[in-house]
Amino acid sequence: MIPEIGHFALILALALAILQGVLPMVGAHRNDAAMMSTARTAAVGQLVFVIVAYACLTWAFLQNDFSVAYVANHSQLALPTMYKVAAVWGGHEGSVLLWILLLVGWTVAVGRYSRSLPDSFVARVIGVLGLLSVGFLLFALLTSNPFDRLANPPADGADLNPLLQDPGMAIHPPMLYIGYVGFSVAFAFAIAAMISGKLDKEWIRWTRPWTTMAWIFLTLGIALGSWWAYYELGWGGWWFWDPVENASFMPWLIGTALIHSLAVAEKRGLFKSWTLMLAISAFSLSLLGTFLVRSGIIVSVHAFATDPARGVFILSFLGVVILSALILFAWRAPSLDSDAGFSANSRETFLLLNNVLLVVATIVVFYGTLAPLLYEVLDIGKISVGAPWFNKVFLLPMLPLVFLVGIGMHTTWRSHKGSLLTGRLLIPAVASVVLGVLIPGVLYGRFGVMVSVGVIAALWVISTSIIEPLRSWRRAEGAARITPAVLGMSVAHMGVGLFILGVTIVSAFNVETDMSMRPGETVEVSGHTFELRDLRQVQGPNFTAVEGVIDIRKEGEFIAEVHPQKRQYLVQKNWMTEAGIEVHWNKDLFIALGEQLGNNTWSVRIQYKPMIRFIWFGALVMALGGLIAVTDRRYRSTATAAEKAAVVAAEPA
Amino acid sequence: MRPRQQRMLAVGLVVVGVAIATGLTLQAMKDSMMFFVSVTEVSEGKYPDNRNFRVGGLVKDGSVHREEGSLEMTFLVTDLRCDLPVSYTGVLPDLFREGQGVVAHGQLDEVGVFIADEILAKHDENYMAPEVADSLAEHVGEQTAALAEGPSECSPQ
Numbered sequence: 001m002i003p004e005i006g007h008f009a010l011i012l013a014l015a016l017a018i019l020q021g022v023l024p025m026v027g028a029h030r031n032d033a034a035m036m037s038t039a040r041t042a043a044v045g046q047l048v049f050v051i052v053a054y055a056c057l058t059w060a061f062l063q064n065d066f067s068v069a070y071v072a073n074h075s076q077l078a079l080p081t082m083y084k085v086a087a088v089w090g091g092h093e094g095s096v097l098l099w100i101l102l103l104v105g106w107t108v109a110v111g112r113y114s115r116s117l118p119d120s121f122v123a124r125v126i127g128v129l130g131l132l133s134v135g136f137l138l139f140a141l142l143t144s145n146p147f148d149r150l151a152n153p154p155a156d157g158a159d160l161n162p163l164l165q166d167p168g169m170a171i172h173p174p175m176l177y178i179g180y181v182g183f184s185v186a187f188a189f190a191i192a193a194m195i196s197g198k199l200d201k202e203w204i205r206w207t208r209p210w211t212t213m214a215w216i217f218l219t220l221g222i223a224l225g226s227w228w229a230y231y232e233l234g235w236g237g238w239w240f241w242d243p244v245e246n247a248s249f250m251p252w253l254i255g256t257a258l259i260h261s262l263a264v265a266e267k268r269g270l271f272k273s274w275t276l277m278l279a280i281s282a283f284s285l286s287l288l289g290t291f292l293v294r295s296g297i298i299v300s301v302h303a304f305a306t307d308p309a310r311g312v313f314i315l316s317f318l319g320v321v322i323l324s325a326l327i328l329f330a331w332r333a334p335s336l337d338s339d340a341g342f343s344a345n346s347r348e349t350f351l352l353l354n355n356v357l358l359v360v361a362t363i364v365v366f367y368g369t370l371a372p373l374l375y376e377v378l379d380i381g382k383i384s385v386g387a388p389w390f391n392k393v394f395l396l397p398m399l400p401l402v403f404l405v406g407i408g409m410h411t412t413w414r415s416h417k418g419s420l421l422t423g424r425l426l427i428p429a430v431a432s433v434v435l436g437v438l439i440p441g442v443l444y445g446r447f448g449v450m451v452s453v454g455v456i457a458a459l460w461v462i463s464t465s466i467i468e469p470l471r472s473w474r475r476a477e478g479a480a481r482i483t484p485a486v487l488g489m490s491v492a493h494m495g496v497g498l499f500i501l502g503v504t505i506v507s508a509f510n511v512e513t514d515m516s517m518r519p520g521e522t523v524e525v526s527g528h529t530f531e532l533r534d535l536r537q538v539q540g541p542n543f544t545a546v547e548g549v550i551d552i553r554k555e556g557e558f559i560a561e562v563h564p565q566k567r568q569y570l571v572q573k574n575w576m577t578e579a580g581i582e583v584h585w586n587k588d589l590f591i592a593l594g595e596q597l598g599n600n601t602w603s604v605r606i607q608y609k610p611m612i613r614f615i616w617f618g619a620l621v622m623a624l625g626g627l628i629a630v631t632d633r634r635y636r637s638t639a640t641a642a643e644k645a646a647v648v649a650a651e652p653a
Numbered sequence: 654m655r656p657r658q659q660r661m662l663a664v665g666l667v668v669v670g671v672a673i674a675t676g677l678t679l680q681a682m683k684d685s686m687m688f689f690v691s692v693t694e695v696s697e698g699k700y701p702d703n704r705n706f707r708v709g710g711l712v713k714d715g716s717v718h719r720e721e722g723s724l725e726m727t728f729l730v731t732d733l734r735c736d737l738p739v740s741y742t743g744v745l746p747d748l749f750r751e752g753q754g755v756v757a758h759g760q761l762d763e764v765g766v767f768i769a770d771e772i773l774a775k776h777d778e779n780y781m782a783p784e785v786a787d788s789l790a791e792h793v794g795e796q797t798a799a800l801a802e803g804p805s806e807c808s809p810q
Contacts, residue, residue, distance in 0.1 A: 235746075344662070352663060360670050382689035384707060396677055397670070514743040516724050575747045594744030598721040605744045 006056025020130030124192035176221030182214020187283035223619035247289030350408030454504025461497030492625025502614025
């Protein structure tokens, strides 16, 4: 009965979504206040029904209702309760439901915190969000109904994929989805602006905190995914250039460009149509990501059982969304641009370069991700584009970008007076170069061109982003009190620097060895000795495991004892590696059990990963910077709104 | 800068950037792109010389062999028509199993053994890399016919 209520609630939500997508739009067109006022009400109503549906599915999981196909495929009696709740988004159907919930959550938040904007504009924004919601609800109801029943329910479920039974994985998808869905607000804003035929400064200012919030969640979501892959996939990599990773990375790159171009659009009234284009692209790429994951047309470790009907639906939806947005863009956007000029030596130029380079980077990732498909369609052979290609090509736009960031931060709008590289940038420039050349050799015992370039870039970004906060803190002459916007920018850029530092060092000085070990044996890797003291059997709630007890010593001194496991999950029978990781601020020691080589001997992979924590720490600092920027006073009427909005959006998850 | 110049600058930068990126991308593509080759193609000699490529299929039942206590192991990868011996030293992925799909990355040595430096098995056992699925699908029908005809025309390994 409960699942049917959920199904019915989804249908009612669809009806309300249609109302929300049509009435406010018509109302705004006719300037009919009564019709426009339906926007917020319909959104709230829709949210209520989607919450009911979501609660019903969660209930089915908690009650072990295996007559519901989705529950039978993604849960099991012995599954810990926490993972039963998380299993709701552990498969395709449920994650679509989560996506809808978040979309409607954002919509209601938009409705609540948009009082400062004209009614007709808000009505259009909510209307567009309603139409998107119609698309996703149809997708759920027609191709991916999570409430489908089984005629012969099994006695026990097939269990949640063991890889997903992990706290990091449990919160990674909601974070990522909040980010994806968040870009739908920027998208709806762009469409509404084009329909209205004008783009006021206040509207742009209103969009900025929303876009930044979406970007923050996307940043955290991607970082969590990377961190999870690192310790859970068992092999110590942190980014694989997997198509699905790329699918989340492309909207992030465009979203980053969008944040920067919004700054120009707000402050100077320039780049308006370009900004709209980025807003459309960011959301379209989020949709494309969904399509890639769901359709199974591309090889990926993110295995969703594939269903052609779903792929076709998403592709059509994507087509409709992109095509209508582009037609509208071609028709309306040119009239929105202003004719103001700027000097070549100005902040505008640097932000323009930022945008160009980020777009080029996105194109690179896009091409690399879709090239295998292209080759197949054109019938010129089967290829796979792997990490070596991405690692090489992605640097081309990113390296110049990183060096320009340091200068761009310190330029002024319109026309910058004075030369760029002298004055306060001189010391950071010299210091970064000197330290960048020395650090690899002195600390890690090997000099190298690429590693020095990386360290120089990292130190350059970090040191140049400290200047402004430092001047403000020391009350330097002529330095105004720093605003949260500038502080946020500085912190986010510092995060970029920390990230680059981590990536560079770990890529250059990572050590990886595969060994065959038996209890009592000792091996040495990068100055640490690892002794396999014992191998023992361990019993978990829904798995059994072999656990190694390994002592780590450095120069004879005991550092830590780690417990890598090889688990076998009882229902799905598959093996899972739980790595044993010893974490320090400047290095990880990573030990994973391979397989039994017979006679109490196991293959063991031992890795030394210097500075790898800086990768995720850097991402965290970037997100923190975004959060600080969002609190800037000039968004006050709307920005506090966006923060609460995020809370509203996050709550049901 | 006047708006017109400004626009020209923007367009110019985009064009130059895209051109450089495209050129370097294509260059890098040549060097680091990986070709996927089916087992049958390998036996017919259709594979890139002197460079790494990927080969995929199923791990043949009963073919996995390793010396006790050694990291080195060998197995046969099959596309249901031809088999290819693969040798690998190191830790295998969790889902590597006989009868399951696998993708190996490496080179062919002089005696026709594929020396893999990387073994990929997918994280979901119901999921198979499309290339592997394709190369298997081509030969599923033939298998029954081949049984009737006797030995298939694979070149001896």
